[in-house]
Amino acid sequence: xxxxxxxxxxxxxxxxxxxxxxxxxxxxxxxxxxxxxxxxxxxxxxxxxxxxxxxxxxxxxxxxxxxxxxxxxxxxxxxxxxxxxxxxxxxxxxxxxxxxxxxxxxxxxxxxxxxxxxxxxxxxxxxxxxxxxxxxxxxxxxxxxxxxxxxxxxxxxxxxxxxxxxxxxxxxxxxxxxxxxxxxxxxxxxxxxxxxxxxxxxxxxxxxxxxxxxxxxxxxxxxxxxxxxxxxxxxxxxxxxxxxxxxxxxxxxxxxxxxxxxxxxxxxxxxxxxxxxxxxxxxxxxxxxxxxxxxxxxxxxxxxxxxxxxxxxxxxxxxxxxxxxxxxxxxxxxxxxxxxxxxxxxxxxxxxxxxxxxxxxxxxxxxxxxxxxxxxxxxxxxxxxxxxxxxxxxxxxxxxxxxxxxxxxxxxxxxxxxxxxxxxxxxxxxxxxxxxxxxxxxxxxxxxxxxxxxxxxxxxxxxxxxxxxxxxxxxxxxxxxxxxxxxxxxxxxxxxxxxxxxxxxxxxxxxxxxxxxxxxxxxxxxxxxxxxxxxxxxxxxxxxx
Amino acid sequence: xxxxxxxxxxxxxxxxxxxxxxxxxxxxxxxxxxxxxxxxxxxxxxxxxxxxxxxxxxxxxxxxxxxxxxxxxxxxxxxxxxxxxxxxxxxxxxxxxxxxxxxxxxxxxxxxxxxxxxxxxxxxxxxxxxxxxxxxxxxxxxxxxxxxxxxxxxxxxxxxxxxxxxxxxxxxxxxxxxxxxxxxxxxxxxxxxxxxxxxxxxxxxxxxxxxxxxxxxxxxxxxxxxxxxxxxxxxxxxxxxxxxxxxxxxxxxxxxxxxxxxxxxxxxxxxxxxxxxxxxxxxxxxxxxxxxxxxxxxxxxxxxxxxxxxxx
Numbered sequence: 001x002x003x004x005x006x007x008x009x010x011x012x013x014x015x016x017x018x019x020x021x022x023x024x025x026x027x028x029x030x031x032x033x034x035x036x037x038x039x040x041x042x043x044x045x046x047x048x049x050x051x052x053x054x055x056x057x058x059x060x061x062x063x064x065x066x067x068x069x070x071x072x073x074x075x076x077x078x079x080x081x082x083x084x085x086x087x088x089x090x091x092x093x094x095x096x097x098x099x100x101x102x103x104x105x106x107x108x109x110x111x112x113x114x115x116x117x118x119x120x121x122x123x124x125x126x127x128x129x130x131x132x133x134x135x136x137x138x139x140x141x142x143x144x145x146x147x148x149x150x151x152x153x154x155x156x157x158x159x160x161x162x163x164x165x166x167x168x169x170x171x172x173x174x175x176x177x178x179x180x181x182x183x184x185x186x187x188x189x190x191x192x193x194x195x196x197x198x199x200x201x202x203x204x205x206x207x208x209x210x211x212x213x214x215x216x217x218x219x220x221x222x223x224x225x226x227x228x229x230x231x232x233x234x235x236x237x238x239x240x241x242x243x244x245x246x247x248x249x250x251x252x253x254x255x256x257x258x259x260x261x262x263x264x265x266x267x268x269x270x271x272x273x274x275x276x277x278x279x280x281x282x283x284x285x286x287x288x289x290x291x292x293x294x295x296x297x298x299x300x301x302x303x304x305x306x307x308x309x310x311x312x313x314x315x316x317x318x319x320x321x322x323x324x325x326x327x328x329x330x331x332x333x334x335x336x337x338x339x340x341x342x343x344x345x346x347x348x349x350x351x352x353x354x355x356x357x358x359x360x361x362x363x364x365x366x367x368x369x370x371x372x373x374x375x376x377x378x379x380x381x382x383x384x385x386x387x388x389x390x391x392x393x394x395x396x397x398x399x400x401x402x403x404x405x406x407x408x409x410x411x412x413x414x415x416x417x418x419x420x421x422x423x424x425x426x427x428x429x430x431x432x433x434x435x436x437x438x439x440x441x442x443x444x445x446x447x448x449x450x451x452x453x454x455x456x457x458x459x460x461x462x463x464x465x466x467x468x469x470x471x472x473x474x475x476x477x478x479x480x481x482x483x484x485x486x487x488x489x490x491x492x493x494x495x496x497x498x499x500x501x502x503x504x505x506x507x508x509x510x511x512x513x514x515x516x517x518x519x520x521x522x523x524x525x526x527x528x529x530x531x532x533x534x535x536x537x538x539x540x541x542x543x544x545x
Numbered sequence: 546x547x548x549x550x551x552x553x554x555x556x557x558x559x560x561x562x563x564x565x566x567x568x569x570x571x572x573x574x575x576x577x578x579x580x581x582x583x584x585x586x587x588x589x590x591x592x593x594x595x596x597x598x599x600x601x602x603x604x605x606x607x608x609x610x611x612x613x614x615x616x617x618x619x620x621x622x623x624x625x626x627x628x629x630x631x632x633x634x635x636x637x638x639x640x641x642x643x644x645x646x647x648x649x650x651x652x653x654x655x656x657x658x659x660x661x662x663x664x665x666x667x668x669x670x671x672x673x674x675x676x677x678x679x680x681x682x683x684x685x686x687x688x689x690x691x692x693x694x695x696x697x698x699x700x701x702x703x704x705x706x707x708x709x710x711x712x713x714x715x716x717x718x719x720x721x722x723x724x725x726x727x728x729x730x731x732x733x734x735x736x737x738x739x740x741x742x743x744x745x746x747x748x749x750x751x752x753x754x755x756x757x758x759x760x761x762x763x764x765x766x767x768x769x770x771x772x773x774x775x776x777x778x779x780x781x782x783x784x785x786x787x788x789x790x791x792x793x794x795x796x797x798x799x800x801x802x803x804x805x806x807x808x809x810x811x812x813x814x815x816x817x818x819x820x821x822x823x824x825x826x827x828x829x830x831x832x833x834x835x836x837x838x839x840x841x842x843x844x845x846x847x848x849x850x851x852x853x854x855x856x857x
Contacts, residue, residue, distance in 0.1 A: 104760015111757035113751060121772055122769065
């Protein structure tokens with residue numbers, strides 16, 4: 001194979017062993033797609049040891065820009081521009097031979113999802129060792145490799161035993177540490193991190209970002225941090241670029257951009273950012289307080305009372321006696337990380353899982369476990385992923401008419417239903433594929449509301465959406481609860497999102513309710529150490545006002 | 546878990562042995578006449594047959610005695626060849642095993658690398674060539690390919706022998722080349738398709754992008770992807786191997802090889818029930834063993850399956 005030899009061309013051999021001490025400069029970076037320019041030309045430079053954040057929502061072109069710099073654009077896309085590194089200058093589009101000498105040694109790319117970015121059938125140590133070997137000029141012995149792998153693991157605060165583990169044996173945070181060790185094993189001059197913490201739980205996110213920051217400062221390595229999350233960038237990047245529709249709309253020093261944004265889009269992003277401050281939450285809660293939300297406070301009656309619900313899958317117990325109450329017209333949040341049991345309790349209430357023990361009562365009448373004992377009018381559920389919860393083969397109108405028929409309502413109610421979720425009437429003819437994520441989630445909500453349920457269960461219903469869309473959907477839910485007097489059970493891993501909508505909140509951890517109470521009290525003065533840690537983790541990422 | 550799987554395989558074989566045993570009793574006509582074949586049916590001969598097959602015993606005893614004998618390798622006498630069934634099969638097993646083995650290895654050695662290359666360079670000439678070969682291999686019947694190869698490489702270009710199994714050793718191997726290619730074409734086509742599809746899926750995954758992003762050489766990235774694609778490929782290969790066991794009949798007939806395929810064909814025509822029973826059981830054991838080995842291969846290939854097995 002010629003590729004192996006080509007990697008040792010003189011250009012590659014010139015790579016210095018010491019960390020680079022010059023800045024990374026990219027000029028005129030442009031990405032062309034099959035239908036014309038996707039990313040318009042832009043320049044940036046990053047000083048050694050510093051971080052530049054590239055912020056944008058999905059579809060803004062930020063990931064394509066990252067892939068262009070790493071030479072990993074998908075077929076059909078080409079890049080133009082110049083990348084100047086300490087050891088080489090790369091003119092885009094570059095040949096395969098140039099990229100072989102560049103990728104890993106000079107520029108490395110860390111991907112979003114540690115669950116898929118490591119090969120599941122290779123041991124973690126092997127995957128790190130491969131990278132070390134690929135960048136080494138000489139053939140390393142087994143003992144040398146083991147030694148180097150242990151060093152790399154120690155750098156990311158992992159014990160040497162992790163080398164023997166397969167990725168599925170590690171937690172998400174540990175996997176991302178292994179991926180960081182693998183990405184940095186070649187000592188690149190520039191690390192591109194594409195949403196490196198989006199797939200992780202809140203308490204892991206801060207740790208991973210701070211680890212990256214430390215490693216980067218130690219090596220004098222430049223970093224390009226790609227993110228959709230403005231809050232995450234504060235305190236972790238010197239400069240920030242805001243990209244929208246393939247164009248840089250704002251750039252500058254991070255703190256000045258966040259505190260005094262000049263472009264309306266940046267302002268909108270900051271407004272939409274679900275922070276723990278009262279500023280954005282106030283809008284929604286003011287609306288809800290005027291209507292049905294008021295009833296809940298006066299205690300008209302409980303709609304759903306789940307008492308001591310336990311659930312085991314095989315010999316694994318995921319719920320250890322969880323009690324949750326949703327009052328009439330009340331919005332209740334359940335917060336927890338993945339594996340906390342928050343989705344399981346919601347599914348038990350909806351009858352999609354059979355609880356092992358405990359009582360779930362609706363209007364004071366106990367319901368037998370399972371779907372059969374429940375009617376559609378009692379409760380409906382809106383799932384996380386609007387891309388998979390709608391049938392792609394039938395039009396929006398037909399989906400909704402089917403739901404109306406179940407409720408025994410005439411098909412002519414369709415227009416009213418679309419208006420309710422603020423969708424144009426002509427959307428009835430469209431198929432899910434023609435809709436954006438936010439529009440699809442509106443359709444999913446409309447479908448759930450077609451039967452006029454008393455309780456709406458939202459299982460991570462906004463987590464798959466961009467922040468600005470998230471805010472629109474949350475506003476819609478707030479409006480609906482006022483207009484229809486809905487009770488909402490809102491499941492989320494995201495404290496800030498729950499804060500915007502919920503009257504009361506339960507914090508779930510390992511199948512136990514560790515804390516519950518009025519949303520405002522729990523999130524501003526948490527008493528349980530776990531809640532305190534969660535709140536601290538999300539405040540750290542949120543912009544302060 | 547492993548024990549359960551082995552016991553399951555044994556259970557299936559036991560059921561099969563009952564079906565194979567019943568072949569004798571389900572065959573149309575009088576059992577004694579069937580067993581006598583074309584020998585004169587003198588009272589002595591009939592008595593001898595009745596004694597040999599324990600026809601006077603109750604049915605379940607007949608089965609148990611037959612099973613006991615079969616387990617010790619005694620399948621009775623072939624009425625056609627006037628020899629013990631184990632001798633008859635033993636003499637022909639080697640050639641069929643060599644033919645199947647050669648065809649299987651040939652198919653794997655060509656199809657897997659070709660499948661990998663055709664996925665890596667999807668849309669290139671090598672991909673189109675591989676797809677073309679695959680379609681021909683899948684659609685051309687074994688005997689037609691065999692005849693074509695015979696015409697071209699044994700008649701017009703007399704490189705390979707036309708028929709027979711040669712004088713042992715290298716000569717036999719030489720005689721097996723054309724029949725092995727004939728069989729391998731069909732097998733290889735399936736493995737090629739499976740490899741290409743599995744590889745295309747794996748090459749699209751994040752760990753391949755991440756491998757390339759941190760500078761791993763292309764060849765190594767492809768090996769990582771192939772290792773992940775191994776399970777569907779092994780599944781395909783084991784299915785193909787079981788087909789191969791049946792496919793040898795056609796190849797052996799076309800190339801006049803004295804293997805188990807031609808033996809089975811002759812024995813069925815002649816109603817040589819003892820031989821047919823033994824061969825059917827042999828095929829069943831082979832297929833069950835292959836399936837068991839494929840299951841074991843999954844455990845070896847995927848640590849996640851290994852972890853699940855360990856937990857149970």
